[in-house]
Amino acid sequence: MTAIEVVTAxxxxxxxxxxxxxxxxxxxxxxxxxxxxxxxxxxxxxLEAIGKMLGDMMGATQGTLVIEPTGAMMVNGNLVSFPVHFTGKIGDKTVDMNGVDLFEVLDGKIVQVWLFSEDQSAEDEFWD
Structure with missing residues (x-):
């Protein structure tokens, strides 16, 4: 599979x-x-550490964390850029913003993921 096919799957x-x-x-x-x-x-x-973090995020938001694509994935060699919009709620705090997830794919597997948020300080406040 190509890098974009892996990230799409x-x-x-x-x-x-x-x-x-x-x-x-x-x-x-x-x-x-x-x-x-x-x-x-x-x-x-x-995978254990990544899974724990994602599970803890879903637990903290009581399953309200939703990540949706906002545009087409873009590819440059083995890198795939994925524009996203994410929302969630923790008590009376909410997050509602855009971001970009950047994936590195080698030999048909995701080897690294970098996340970027449009307002990192607001995201920090949400998760703290």
């Missing part, structure tokens, strides 16, 4: 809540770079 599985298939598109040693200065920020290495 990942996105479809994630949108359907199919976590086993979602994670089948990752290298076991994948790195997830979560920006900011909040409880989930930092680089997570390996």
């Amino acid at each position: 990942y996105s479809i599985a994630l949108s359907q809540g199919d976590i086993p298939t979602t994670f089948s598109h990752f290298s076991p040693e994948a790195k997830w770079h979560q920006p900011g200065s909040h409880q989930f920020a930092g680089t997570k290495t390996g």
